[in-house]
Amino acid sequence: MSISIKESMQKFAVQQALNYVEGNPEENIPKLMEMADKVMPDGYYEEVRAAFRKAIEEKSNWYQLMLKVYELDPGVRKAFFQNFLFNSAMKGTAIQHENAKKYNCNVPWAILLDPTSACNLQCTGCWAAEYGHQLNLSVETIDSIIRQGKELGTYMYIYTGGEPLVRKKDLIKICEMHPDCEFLSFTNGTLIDEEFCQEMLRVKNFVPAISLEGFEDANDGRRGQGVYAKVQNAMRLLKEHKLPFGVSTCYTSRNLDDVSSKRYFDLLVESGALFVWFFHYMPVGNSAATELLPSPEQREKMYHQIRSFRETHPIFTIDFQNDAEYVGGCIAGGRCYLHINAKGAVEPCVFVHYSNMNIHDVSLLDALRSPLFMAYHDNQPFNENMLQPCPMLENPERIRKMVKETGAVNTDYQDLESVDHLSDKCLPYAENWAPTAKRLWAESHPCANCGKCKE
Ligand code: SF4
Structure with a gap:
């Protein structure tokens, strides 16, 4: 057939x-x-x-979540099923596999893009705090990336930044240009208003993931007075308009107790979020605050809490650093996704700011076949223990070697970080985490350390 x-x-x-x-x-x-x-x-x-x-x-809570999907706007739900389930997961995956075989490289399920480096907030410690500091991918460039992506089987596009909604009119235009793709955007949520909700209802294929770092004090302490209230308002508007949305939360040594609490999960469910995406703090950049890295005890707490709330709360929860076992390890380097920054640098991961290629100079396929991407392709998974998946955070010698061997350069917007600086900084974390990772992995995968049935 x-x-x-x-x-x-x-x-x-x-x-x-x-x-x-x-x-x-x-x-x-x-x-x-x-x-x-x-x-x-x-x-x-x-x-x-x-x-x-x-x-x-x-x-169960999963059934409740299914029913919540049926409370959404019917047109938006239909577009989501069509684009996410059929175009991306079924049709797209088959085309990606064919092309990965044909070109002998990774072909991604999703492409992450920074439409802009600009942001409307001035969060403590964020490089994007200077609103005037702007780099942008033009609509034509984003359109070209999506066209090339679809040829390879990629129908899922995720905006990062900067604050993507600084360019919300352009993002809506791109949704109209590619109605067969699903677009998700990380956002601080403060630019979501009535007019934008109407636009989302009109185009049907745009889903926001709003950043939240805990309760009011933690949010406003970092992002500015009144931001938490604006985020709550954005969630209320989205819920009223029956629009799907999620939350993204970065956990650090400071907010971990709050964001791993039942109270926080209750708040997320009550707000109407359908999913929450947890990210472990990554010490990227010369001025990264390593004291924000969670301790092994804290990371273990997150691991257990999320697994337990998955049994009780009707919200789809992803723990980016502790869930690698469900996706076979590191998903970067085009294995499942890649990242293109606002300058056009094609990076293996949103947290790994090294690259050999710029999308303004080469095709998407050439970027996927660039030395650093091929090093990812040839070396994944980076660790048999899926609680140590990252070539940077848990296996820093791997990123050091790959970057040096491939001649990839740092792509930070303003303060270039050498791979030695990055790897040296991650080493103590990796060494501290390893014993806990080993124990947790052995407890959850007894066969991995036994081998008796093979004797
Ligand atoms: S490079 Fe690290 S952070 Fe990025 S996807 Fe791989 S494991 Fe995750």
């Missing part, structure tokens, strides 16, 4: 299933699951189906 016929049939089947659920989700989700179990061959997506079945039977 040709790919396009198979694709059309898959698309039709998915659409029929989704339309069926639309009418009465509470009644039809369980029925659809029963049908899926009858028609799917034994073993096909068995674990996923078992998880769904369990969620439905127990009416």
